[in-house]
Amino acid sequence: MRFRVISDVPGIARVAAYYAEVWQTSTDVLSSETLHCIRHAGGATIGAFDGDELAGATTGLFCPDGSVYSMIAAARAGVGHPLKLAQKDWAAGLGAKSMRWTYDPLVSRNARFNLVKLGAVVTEYTVDFYGPMNDGVNEGDQSDRLTVQRDLTGSRESHESVPAGEVTSTAPDGEPLARTDGERIWCRVPRDIVHVRKESRDLARQWREAVRGVFVDAFERGYVATSMSRDGWYELERK
Incomplete structure (x- = not known):
């Protein structure tokens, strides 16, 4: 290569x-x-x-x-x-000294790549970043984006995120959406949002709004996202 x-x-x-x-x-x-x-x-x-x-x-x-x-x-x-x-x-x-970029918070494989493999940290959630999009991947969905920042001067130790604590909200599929142990917050996204969009635009919209609610509230309270588990759980920690 x-x-x-x-x-x-x-x-x-x-x-x-x-x-x-x-x-x-x-x-x-x-x-x-x-x-x-x-x-x-x-x-x-x-x-x-x-x-x-x-x-x-x-x-x-x-x-x-x-x-x-x-x-x-x-x-x-x-x-x-x-x-x-x-x-x-x-x-x-x-x-x-640093690099930043955005990605769709619902795409769990990109989250794991960015946070675990590259060691970046999510610092910002923007609602409908681009406005309406008309490409074949995103058409019909709102363009919420997470901004990640990667330190180019060193490396951040990655870790596996294991959700724990009290369930604070429920996802569109009826399973837990968010948990907290009082210090950290975990938020779950679909394993494959592209498949969900193809099956039901309405269900994809429900996931978008549910995850948005968790992240916007957490970021307003001073959290950043630092990890993503293999089964789709973000981990958020206080700055």
């Missing part, structure tokens, strides 16, 4: 088409013109190549505060982690 910064016109166009394919849309997720502007402004699109095949890509911006904002990332199975390491190396080469 090779990783390189893409700056040529055909390469940028190829990444724009790749993003559109992953998000199942005929319109641009990030157009070639936008990707070139990001590059010209000091950002970078990094591609992962398996021979001649584009196996993944990520695009980031260098911010005025010295951090890097990772706008988008997509990769086939097994490529995501080394791709993010390649982006980390690019960011560190610019002197960045």
Whole structure:
């Protein structure tokens, strides 16, 4: 697997088409013109190549505060982690101390990747971050997003989240949604929200609103999310 910064016109166009394919849309997720502007402004699109095949890509911006904002990332199975390491190396080469990005709080596999594998911490919950979305993955759902921050100067020890304590609310499937032991909070999300959306948009909306209620309340009280269990439980701790 090779990783390189893409700056040529055909390469940028190829990444724009790749993003559109992953998000199942005929319109641009990030157009070639936008990707070139990001590059010209000091950002970078990094591609992962398996021979001649584009196996993944990520695009980031260098911010005025010295951090890097990772706008988008997509990769086939097994490529995501080394791709993010390649982006980390690019960011560190610019002197960045941290990197941040957003993701859908209901996608448990992304939560586990971000919090456990990469050691990032969720610092913010934004309701309907993008407004209405019309791509094939998110169409019909609200675009709530969690913002995660990753320290590039060291590593955070990851741990398995094991929910405990009193059940404080119930999920749309009738099982516990949130627990607390008085100090920590655990919040459960579906194992596969993409499947839930396909089966029932209404049920997906109920999950969105239920999880939103737990996170918004917890963040207002000074919590951050630090881990995700294999069976879909976030762990939130006080800052």
